[in-house]
Amino acid sequence: MTKASNVFGRKLVLLVCGLSLLTIFGVSIVYRANHPNMAVHAKKKTSAMGAMASGMGGLQAMMAKAETEPDNVENLMELANAFLMMRAWDRALVFLERAKALQPDNVIILKSVGICYFQKQMHEKAVEVYERILAQQPDDALSHYNLGIIFKHYLNDPQGAVRHFRAVVEMPNADEEMKKHAQAELNELEKM
Structure with a gap:
């Protein structure tokens, strides 16, 4: 039942x-x-990256604009950023160098150039770029952090690494996550 x-x-x-x-x-x-x-x-993207994502036509249009307007830094940076997103470091560097020649003290351009040099394993050149940024903006935590990484992991300069990681840790306006990573790097250096 x-x-x-x-x-x-x-x-x-x-x-x-x-x-x-x-x-x-x-x-x-x-x-x-x-x-x-x-x-x-749905909204359509209208940025340069949106144009690039919609096909190579957007990228070709930006490249054509770079030929007709070679002094257009904004367009050069859009092109460089598109190639940075593709991890095409050599291609990005072409447009970044052109933009840097027009605005040699532009920190945004310099940071992108530093990323390219780092990714291409041109560490000494990356150091020059990040030190140039720090000459203009001594409290740039990201540049200090990047220099710490380069000195510690690529140039075998623990003292240089300590100096830059400590600068990040002691910087009141630095991102808390970056401070944690810098402190972890310092802790590893102290064990050596």
Whole structure:
């Protein structure tokens, strides 16, 4: 008898669930019929990266603009950033060097140049760029951190690394996450 009641109970639960789903489906159809203009519209990207993502046409347009407007730093930076996103360091560096020639003290350009040099394993050149940034902005935590990484891991200069990691840790306006990473690097250096 209990086995039969378990089967009946299961059938009843399944029937109730099925009727509930049919009711939800029916209400949905009626609602859609009464509101035919209901639609979701997605926004299109209009940035340079959006243009690049929509195809090579956007990238080609920016490159054509670089030929007709060679002094347009904003366009050169958009091109460089597009190639940075693709990890095409050599291509990005071409446009960054052109932008740097037009605005040699632009810190944003210099930071991107430093990234390219680092990624191309041109560590001495990256050091020159980051030190140039620090000459203009001594409290640039990211440049100090990057120099610490280069000195510790690539140039075998633990004293230089300590100096830059300590600068990050002691900097009141530095990002807390960066401070934690710099402190961890310092802790490793102290164990050596």
